[in-house]
Amino acid sequence: MIELDFSKGNGLIPAIAQDYQTNEILMMAYINREAWEATLRTGQATYWSRSRGELWIKGATSGNIQHIREILVDCDLDTVVFKVEQDGGAACHLGYRSCFFRRVADDHLEIVGARIFDPKQVYQQ
DSSP states (O other), X not given: OOOOOOTTTTTOEEXXXXXXXXXXXXXXXXXXXXXXXXXXXXXXXXXXETTTTEEEEXXXXXXXXXXXXXXXXXTTSSOEEEEEEEGGGOOSTTSBSSSOOEEEETTEEEEOSOBOSOHHHHSOO
């Protein structure tokens, strides 16, 4: 098993999801050792939800699953890049392709991405 350094961030390290073909940054989340092992075992991006305190398989609710195509690990073994194939076209829970759909423009945020789905319809509560 590949050993990452989970000691610096209270057991969590950043995981950046990047489109494996376009290199577009889709999102950033955290993984713990359990999420790391699940990702390696299943080939689907699995994260640790800090707000819910549980494993989170990306797309389990929305269908927008991230299939791992390559994993890069930084020099300190405490950050990973998941190069993924993004099912459904959207990585963002707000319905955008990328979580980075806003750009700083002078003194405000400007939306630069198109919404792909309505989160109220996908995440019915």
